[in-house]
Amino acid sequence: AQTVTQSQPEMSVQEAETxxxxxxxDTSESDYYxxxxxxxxxxxxxxxxxQEAYKQQNATENRFSVNFQKAAKSFSLKISDSxxxxxxxxxxxxxxxxxxxxxxxxxxxxRLTIIP
Amino acid sequence: xxxxxxxxSNKVTEKGKDVELRCDPISGHTALYWYRQRxxxxxxxxxYFQGNSAPDKSGLPSDRFSAERTGESVSTLTIQRTQQEDxxxxxxxxxxxxxxxxxxxxxxxxxxxxxxxx
Numbered sequence: 637a638q639t640v641t642q643s644q645p646e647m648s649v650q651e652a653e654t655x656x657x658x659x660x661x662d663t664s665e666s667d668y669y670x671x672x673x674x675x676x677x678x679x680x681x682x683x684x685x686x687q688e689a690y691k692q693q694n695a696t697e698n699r700f701s702v703n704f705q706k707a708a709k710s711f712s713l714k715i716s717d718s719x720x721x722x723x724x725x726x727x728x729x730x731x732x733x734x735x736x737x738x739x740x741x742x743x744x745x746x747r748l749t750i751i752p
Numbered sequence: 753x754x755x756x757x758x759x760x761s762n763k764v765t766e767k768g769k770d771v772e773l774r775c776d777p778i779s780g781h782t783a784l785y786w787y788r789q790r791x792x793x794x795x796x797x798x799x800y801f802q803g804n805s806a807p808d809k810s811g812l813p814s815d816r817f818s819a820e821r822t823g824e825s826v827s828t829l830t831i832q833r834t835q836q837e838d839x840x841x842x843x844x845x846x847x848x849x850x851x852x853x854x855x856x857x858x859x860x861x862x863x864x865x866x867x868x869x870x
Contacts, residue, residue: 640794642794678863679841679843679863679864679866680861680863681795681843681845681861683858683859686858727794727795729795736802736805736808737808738783738785738800738802738847738849738857738859739785739797739800739808739811740785740787740795740797740859741797742787742794742795742796743794744792744793744794745792745793745794
């Protein structure tokens with residue numbers, strides 16, 4: 637079974653600064669997807685960024701980028717130019733690439749606070 | 753278009769009562785998922801429906817939990833004889849999965865139902 641570990645229950649960053657959230661995972665599969673989701677107090681899960689394991693290039697979405705280290709099974713999220721609206725819980729998630737095995741496995745989350 | 757909707761938004765019940773939680777997926781989405789989020793925790797997979805295939809029930813924690821889905825539309829998660837440990841937010845998600853091909857299919861989440869068992 638796959639597991640996802642987020643070792644930072646809480647993080648804080650000054651507005652406009654950069655912060656990195658850590659995630660490690662364990663799997664015996666070679667092909668899979670990794671995701672970062674944001675959950676504000678509204679409870680709505682919002683996809684921030686995704687990474688296909690077969691791609692060596694790290695994914696980027698505007699101010700969000702990842703550092704994907706497949707051999708180390710590490711998938712960190714970097715948020716640049718932090719904004720007040722970035723304050724939320726952030727969850728790392730894993731999904732197999734096998735058809736019919738679409739369920740997501742989540743970490744326990746990191747609460748990100750933005751300091752004005 | 754409309755996103756995933758869930759009802760009720762909040763539900764308070766007494767221990768031992770049955771509850772039904774409803775999920776309306778995005779129109780046309782073939783796959784539907786239920787997850788549970790306990791306080792301060794990540795999401796735990798409960799059950800997955802994909803088209804006419806048998807659902808993946810591997811995440812259901814006990815036989816008190818069951819779910820139904822009518823075609824590719826509404827789903828209902830039922831918890832019988834609720835216990836205090838069932839208190840959590842129950843989240844539903846849907847995605848468009850093309851049969852026989854597993855590519856990236858984004859799961860779109862609803863706002864969840866917060867269940868409190870007294």
